[in-house]
Amino acid sequence: TDVNSTHMGSSFIDQKMLTRMPKLLGEADVLRSVSALPGVVNAGEGTSGFFVRGGSADQNLVLMDDAPLFNANHLFGFYSVYNPDILKSYELHRSSISARYGGRISSILDVSLRDGNEEKMKYEIGVSPISGKFSMDGPLSDKLTFLVAFRGAFPGYIMKLFPNRNIKNSSGHFYDGNLKFKYKLNAKNTVSFSGYHSADGFKFPNDTTYQWKNTLGTLKWSHLFNNNFTGIATLVKSHYTNKVEGIAVGEEFALNSGIDLTQLKLDFGYFGLDNHQLDFGADASVYLIRPGELVPYGSSSLNQRQLESDKGYESSIYLNDEVTLTDKLSMSVGLRFSQFTKIGPSDTYVYAEGLPKSDLNIVDTLSYGMGEVVQNYYGLEPRASFKYSLTNNTAFKAGYSRTRQYIQIISNTAAITPVDVWKLSNNHIKPQVADQVSLGYFYTDPESWYDFSWEVYYKKLYNQIDYKDGATLLLNPTLESDLLFGYGNAYGSEWMLKRNKGRLTGWVSLTYSRSFRKISGKTEAETINHGNAYPSNYDKPINLNIFTDYHLWPKWKVTANFTYTPGRPVTTADSWYWYQGQIFANYSGRNQERMPDYHRLDVSVNREIIKRSKAEYSGSFSIYNLYGRKNAYSMLYQHYYGEVPGAYKLAVIGAPIPSINFNVKF
Numbered sequence: 001t002d003v004n005s006t007h008m009g010s011s012f013i014d015q016k017m018l019t020r021m022p023k024l025l026g027e028a029d030v031l032r033s034v035s036a037l038p039g040v041v042n043a044g045e046g047t048s049g050f051f052v053r054g055g056s057a058d059q060n061l062v063l064m065d066d067a068p069l070f071n072a073n074h075l076f077g078f079y080s081v082y083n084p085d086i087l088k089s090y091e092l093h094r095s096s097i098s099a100r101y102g103g104r105i106s107s108i109l110d111v112s113l114r115d116g117n118e119e120k121m122k123y124e125i126g127v128s129p130i131s132g133k134f135s136m137d138g139p140l141s142d143k144l145t146f147l148v149a150f151r152g153a154f155p156g157y158i159m160k161l162f163p164n165r166n167i168k169n170s171s172g173h174f175y176d177g178n179l180k181f182k183y184k185l186n187a188k189n190t191v192s193f194s195g196y197h198s199a200d201g202f203k204f205p206n207d208t209t210y211q212w213k214n215t216l217g218t219l220k221w222s223h224l225f226n227n228n229f230t231g232i233a234t235l236v237k238s239h240y241t242n243k244v245e246g247i248a249v250g251e252e253f254a255l256n257s258g259i260d261l262t263q264l265k266l267d268f269g270y271f272g273l274d275n276h277q278l279d280f281g282a283d284a285s286v287y288l289i290r291p292g293e294l295v296p297y298g299s300s301s302l303n304q305r306q307l308e309s310d311k312g313y314e315s316s317i318y319l320n321d322e323v324t325l326t327d328k329l330s331m332s333v334g335l336r337f338s339q340f341t342k343i344g345p346s347d348t349y350v351y352a353e354g355l356p357k358s359d360l361n362i363v364d365t366l367s368y369g370m371g372e373v374v375q376n377y378y379g380l381e382p383r384a385s386f387k388y389s390l391t392n393n394t395a396f397k398a399g400y401s402r403t404r405q406y407i408q409i410i411s412n413t414a415a416i417t418p419v420d421v422w423k424l425s426n427n428h429i430k431p432q433v434a435d436q437v438s439l440g441y442f443y444t445d446p447e448s449w450y451d452f453s454w455e456v457y458y459k460k461l462y463n464q465i466d467y468k469d470g471a472t473l474l475l476n477p478t479l480e481s482d483l484l485f486g487y488g489n490a491y492g493s494e495w496m497l498k499r500n501k502g503r504l505t506g507w508v509s510l511t512y513s514r515s516f517r518k519i520s521g522k523t524e525a526e527t528i529n530h531g532n533a534y535p536s537n538y539d540k541p542i543n544l545n546i547f548t549d550y551h552l553w554p555k556w557k558v559t560a561n562f563t564y565t566p567g568r569p570v571t572t573a574d575s576w577y578w579y580q581g582q583i584f585a586n587y588s589g590r591n592q593e594r595m596p597d598y599h600r601l602d603v604s605v606n607r608e609i610i611k612r613s614k615a616e617y618s619g620s621f622s623i624y625n626l627y628g629r630k631n632a633y634s635m636l637y638q639h640y641y642g643e644v645p646g647a648y649k650l651a652v653i654g655a656p657i658p659s660i661n662f663n664v665k666f
Contacts, residue, residue, distance in 0.1 A: 003442040006322065006332040006387045008397045008455060009095025011037045015087045015114075019620075021547070021559060021604070027128055027661070028084040030111060031062075031072060036545040038455070038494035038509045039094050040107075041538075041565050049077070051538040052094050053459055054490025054515025055106030058409035058422075059432070062109045065180075065194035067216040070240040070259050070422060074174040074200055075155065081198055081214060085124055085135050085663070086149045086178055088114040095438040095457060096385035096399035099318040099334030100267065100279055105403040105434035105461065113194060115182045116145035126663040130155035137180075147180040169205035174198065176214075188224040193217070212242035228272035236263040252298035255475075259422045260288045277322035279334075284315040287407065291421050292475045305475050312342045312424040314406055320383070328389045339378035340406040342426045344368030349478060356525040357428075357481035377431050379404055397440045405432040408465060410473055410483070421473070428480035433462040451498040461488035466519050466528060469587075484526055486519035488536060506548040506559075515539040528590045535569040535591045542566055555608045560601065567595025567632065595634075601626045609665075616665040623658050630654035 019028045021036075035042035035050050043049035049057035062069045064081065072081045090111040093101065101108045121138035135149035152175040160168050176198035183191045196216040203209045217237040224230055241258035267281040289310035296302040320334035350364035351357045368374050385399035408429070411420040425431045440455040464486055467473070471482035492513030499505050515538050520531035528534065544564040552558050569591035576583055604622040630651040 003393060003395050003444045003451075004387075004389070006330055006385045006397065007096055008385060008399055008440045008442075009039070009097075009438055009457070010091055010093045012089060012091045014089040015084065018087060019084055019606075021561060027079055027131060029080050030082040030084070030087065030090055030109075031080040034092055034109065036509065036547055036561060036563065037092060038453075038496045038511050039457075039492065039513065039543075040092070041511075041540045041543050042563075043077075049073075051540070052092075052107040053436075053457060053492060054488070054513060054536065054538055055434075055459075055461070056409075056536075056538055058411075058420075059104050059106035059405060059434075060109060061101070061104035061107070062111075064111050064196060064216060065113050065218045066220070066234055066265070067194070067196070067218045067236050067238050068103070068261060068263075069214065069216070070238065070261075071212060071214065071242070071420075074176070074198070075153070075172050075202065078155070079131075079153065079174065081176060081196070082111060083113075083133065083135070083149050083151055083176070083178060085126060085133060086113050086137075086147060088112040095401065095436055095455070096332070096397075097383060097401050097403065098279070098332070099320040099336040099381065099383045100281065102283075102316050102318070102336055102338055102381065102403065103314070103405060103407075105405045105432050113178065113180065114147070115180060115192070116147040118145055122665060124663060124665045126661065128661045129659050143184045145182050147178070149178045151176050170203060172200070172202040174200040190222045192220045192222070194220075207246065207248040209245045209247065210242070211245070213240070215239040228270060230269045232265075232267045234263075234265040234267070236265065237261070238263075246300075250299050250301065252296065252300040253302050254295045254297070255292060256290065256295070257292045257421055258290045262286045275324040279320040279322075280318060282315070282317040285313070287312050287314065287424055289422055289424060291423070294475055307475060307477060308345065308347065310342075310346075310424050310426075311344075312340060312406070314338065314340045329387070331384065331386045334383040336381040336383065337378070338381060338404050338406075339376070340425060340431065341376050342374040342424055344372040344374055345370050346372075346374050346426070348374065348427050349480075351481070354522065356521075356523045357478075359478045359481060362478070375425070375427050377406065377425055379431075379433070393444045393446055395442050397442065399436075399438045399440075401436050403434050403436075405434075408432060410465070410479065423479070426480075429465070429483070430463040430485070432464065435460045447501075449499065449501045451496075451500065453494075453496045455494045457490075457492060457494075459490040461490070464488040464517055466517060466590075468525065484519045484521060484528060486517060486521075486528075488515065488517045489533075490515040490536075503551040504548060506546070509543075509545040509547075511543040512541060513539075513543070514541055530589075534589060537568060537591065539569055539591070540565045540567075552605075555610070557606045557608065558603070559606065560603045562599070562601045564597065564599040566597050569594055595632050598631045600624075600629055600631065614666055617663070618665075619660070619662040621658070621660050623656050625653055625656050628655045 018033055021033050034040055039053045041051050043057055052060055062072050093108040097108060116137035118139050123136045126133045131151060131153035133151040137147035139145050154173045156171045179195045181193045198214045200212050219235040221233045238261040244255040246253045263285040265283040270278040291307045291310055293306040295304055316336055316338040318336040322332050324330045346368045348366040349362045352361040352363050355361045381402045381404055383401045387395050387397045389395045406425045407422055409420045410423045436459040438455055438457040443452045466484045468482050492511060495510045496507055498507040515536040516533040517536045518533045519528040521527045546562045548560050550558045570593050571587055571590050572593045573585035574588045575586045602624050603626055604620050606620040607618060610617045632651055
């Protein structure tokens with residue numbers, strides 16, 4: 001974070017830094033690099049989800065050229081959707097979020113892809129152990145540039161090297177493509193388009209296949225009214241579908257679901273007032289969710305089932321002002337007003353008062369027709385941050401923000417997976433709200449060799465979702481009866497020391513954080529842990545990341561990344577008992593135990609660009625998980641008749657994974 005700005009809790013990384021970081025399977029990855037930043041921890045080995053300051057993975061708004069992504073995974077998290085060869089930069093906002101951003105309560109990951117260059121046609125080819133990629137960009141005329149990129153991966157033979165039997169006997173593939181155009185109509189008007197499409201397939205050895213697709217499009221018109229007034233109109237489309245298919249004999253089925261977003265945004269900037277920078281605008285979104293359709297076929301004895309679609313409108317207006325009060329004091333103040341309307345067709349169940357929600361306690365059904373208003377929610381989201389400069393190189397900062405979220409994932413897994421279902425707020429599911437207060441100290445030495453930052457924060461979360469024991473989440477028409485609602489709080493301290501110059505550069509990031517939930521319902525069945533606070537699924541008290549970039553020889557650099565976190569909380573049985581010939585588990589409380597600690601060292605040797613005639617060559621050799629740590633992803637129980645079940649841990653990656661990456665530009 002810039003010591004002279006009012007911003008705090010934000011981190012910026014460009015394409016050059018990203019490509020030097022150690023790689024898994026030969027590919028630099030945006031989402032994996034995010035977990036090396038303060039206040040961020042990864043969701044687990046083999047996943048691309050991440051947790052920010054005690055929040056869940058779906059509380060992060062993940063963008064690609066302004067288009068939201070509802071699943072940013074390839075191959076269950078071994079890759080992300082971002083092609084590093086065409087990346088411009090990304091910025092992660094985790095506190096003091098500008099009023100321009102909304103829709104999620106934990107963070108905003110704003111990823112920008114570069115435009116086509118204006119000088120001449122350029123081509124790039126890259127290969128790694130399991131993937132190949134190609135990109136080209138350049139001018140089509142003096143006013144029009146373009147960029148096109150394509151990637152594909154077929155990791156079957158690499159997956160057979162993994163120690164985990166499920167992965168060893170699995171297969172998968174993906175491909176994705178990007179297309180960008182930028183057209184300068186005249187000195188005051190520019191039109192641009194950014195499009196993306198991807199398709200994934202994965203097959204586990206138990207004869208279940210998974211397929212998911214992303215299609216995004218952003219059409220943007222930028223207009224310069226005058227030297228002090230700019231405007232941008234953006235039309236966004238994001239379409240995500242997934243399909244789970246059972247192909248075992250007698251169990252053939254297809255389970256389809258998906259989400260579609262259409263959004264229009266207007267953003268303006270005005271710089272005509274002394275010591276003020278005004279940003280204001282509005283947006284409107286339409287969500288359409290298909291929560292699930294089960295289609296049996298072949299010899300299957302399953303019954304066809306389909307849940308009704310989920311539709312809603314979200315809109316907001318905002319105003320943000322960057323104000324310079326004195327040479328030492330400046331502030332950013334903003335206000336966002338957001339509104340959400342859930343509309344029909346919809347059937348809403350009414351449950352008996354004083355009894356736990358269940359299908360046995362439904363007393364009425366309220367039916368809403370097409371376009372009828374089911375529920376309205378709205379609220380203000382104030383934002384403010386202040387910066388006081390002690391010297392030209394030292395500053396104190398403070399910030400407050402309120403954020404609101406009207407859409408959430410319904411899932412009992414920590415990471416985002418292809419089978420998760422997005423759900424809009426309704427009569428039973430209220431919007432999630434978060435209030436966050438943060439304080440920070442920032443220092444940059446006069447010659448910019450070192451940066452140091454220290455932030456502390458406290459966050460209060462409202463209307464947080466958890467689940468009843470044994471909850472049924474898939475194809476459940478009375479889903480709200482298995483959901484529980486309560487409060488959360490998270491607090492922590494983040495330190496980061498960064499070296500910017502010399503042969504050795506990099507950073508050390510240390511975070512201490514805690515995250516708790518409290519679910520105290522009207523009945524015992526709607527209460528967790530007797531109404532006492534318990535660690536959330538995202539509670540990882542310590543997060544240590546060390547990244548180093550050493551200039552070994554001219555054109556040769558060695559990078560290393562070490563990460564350590566405690567294991568995430570889990571609910572385990574503390575005893576077992578027999579009843580009528582069956583064995584049952586007794587649980588002491590929600591999330592009272594932890595998985596083993598997670599730690600990993602990655603290294604990479606990078607050869608910088610070699611210029612030969614009209615071509616440029618670069619490459620890298622990486623080893624992911626250098627010392628072969630078997631980091632546990634999940635804990636399972638194995639039960640043999642007449643014996644007490646025994647717990648065992650599942651590690652997705654338990655060995656060093658070497659990889660080579662080679663790129664040619666011409």
